[in-house]
Amino acid sequence: MSRMFRVVTGAGGTLPAPVRAPEKVQSIQIEAPSDEYTPFIEVGGPDGVVTSASRPVPRTVAPVPAPIAERVTFPMPTPKSTPIPAQPPMVAAESDARILSVTFHRLPKLGLRLLPTGISPDIIAYHQPDHAVSGEYRIVRDEIVNQFEEPGPRVTLFTSASGLAGTTTVMMNFAVSLTQEHGSRVLLVDANFARPGIARRLGASESPGLAEVLGQAIPLAWALQPTPLTNLHLLSTGTATDATEDLLSSDLPKLLGQLRQWFDWVIVDAGVWNELPGNDATAAATDAVYLVTRHDEIERLEFANLRADITSSAGPVRGYISTR
Numbered sequence: 001m002s003r004m005f006r007v008v009t010g011a012g013g014t015l016p017a018p019v020r021a022p023e024k025v026q027s028i029q030i031e032a033p034s035d036e037y038t039p040f041i042e043v044g045g046p047d048g049v050v051t052s053a054s055r056p057v058p059r060t061v062a063p064v065p066a067p068i069a070e071r072v073t074f075p076m077p078t079p080k081s082t083p084i085p086a087q088p089p090m091v092a093a094e095s096d097a098r099i100l101s102v103t104f105h106r107l108p109k110l111g112l113r114l115l116p117t118g119i120s121p122d123i124i125a126y127h128q129p130d131h132a133v134s135g136e137y138r139i140v141r142d143e144i145v146n147q148f149e150e151p152g153p154r155v156t157l158f159t160s161a162s163g164l165a166g167t168t169t170v171m172m173n174f175a176v177s178l179t180q181e182h183g184s185r186v187l188l189v190d191a192n193f194a195r196p197g198i199a200r201r202l203g204a205s206e207s208p209g210l211a212e213v214l215g216q217a218i219p220l221a222w223a224l225q226p227t228p229l230t231n232l233h234l235l236s237t238g239t240a241t242d243a244t245e246d247l248l249s250s251d252l253p254k255l256l257g258q259l260r261q262w263f264d265w266v267i268v269d270a271g272v273w274n275e276l277p278g279n280d281a282t283a284a285a286t287d288a289v290y291l292v293t294r295h296d297e298i299e300r301l302e303f304a305n306l307r308a309d310i311t312s313s314a315g316p317v318r319g320y321i322s323t324r
Contacts, residue, residue, distance in 0.1 A: 119228055120201035122169050125176040141177040147318055153260045157283050159270040160292045161306045166323045167292040168197050171267050179231040184264035189235045192271030196237040202227045209238030214247035248278030253285035273306060283314030291320035298322060
């Protein structure tokens with residue numbers, strides 16, 4: 001007995017050699033009885049307990065989504081962006097005086113502008129070209145055009161013995177008739193400083209105009225204005241000064257010679273003949289002078305004297321137009 005104890009405990013000797021497992025294990029097949037009962041067998045193994053019963057396959061159950069009304073949405077946090085520090089403006093060195101800061105300021109252009117206002121109703125050749133009076137202006141136009149046998153630019157002057165003759169209305173309708181039929185480039189020159197009215201009737205500006213050009217305040221091209229009528233331009237009176245009357249006599253004839261090169265017809269409104277000085281020199285620089293008078297004043301002495309005065313000082317009057 002003591003010997004067996006010493007062998008088991010290792011006291012006083014060595015342990016016995018381990019028992020080797022048989023190389024082959026004879027399998028034992030157990031036949032199940034014929035009835036429905038299947039015996040339960042449980043065997044231990046390295047992977048845990050192994051049973052003879054079939055192991056159920058685990059099922060993954062998808063979560064049922066909550067109703068739309070019950071869903072709670074958590075907004076995703078917006079990543080914070082790190083602001084880029086603004087670059088300080090570039091400042092020129094105080095010692096460098098050659099670097100200048102500049103800003104452009106636009107100014108309105110003088111001349112060659114068109115104001116959005118209407119044309120006076122008394123320009124009937126424009127508003128009602130089929131009117132009987134418009135036909136009368138076309139007759140006047142043809143009579144004047146036929147007086148010039150040779151082609152070329154023409155400078156004409158319209159004047160009257162009184163301010164009630166309608167000189168401005170007549171010459172403006174005549175100018176419109178020229179642009180309609182012949183397509184001529186026509187310029188109206190308002191030299192009637194006592195009663196300027198062409199710019200107002202065409203919706204244009206009174207200044208700058210003739211006075212500024214004669215006084216050499218602005219170039220001629222800056223004072224010329226287009227009008228709503230095709231091929232019709234205007235040189236208004238402008239703002240007269242104390243020197244304007246003298247310049248009308250000395251410089252206006254030269255100016256008409258320059259305008260003759262730019263337009264087919266230059267028509268000057270001289271107003272009442274005796275109201276402003278310089279009409280003699282102006283009329284002498286034109287190709288023809290036309291008088292405008294009321295029909296009931298043709299037989300009056302004032303009209304006869306005016307015809308004689310212009311013919312003796314400025315050249316022959318080539319016709320007159322009566323109004324009523």
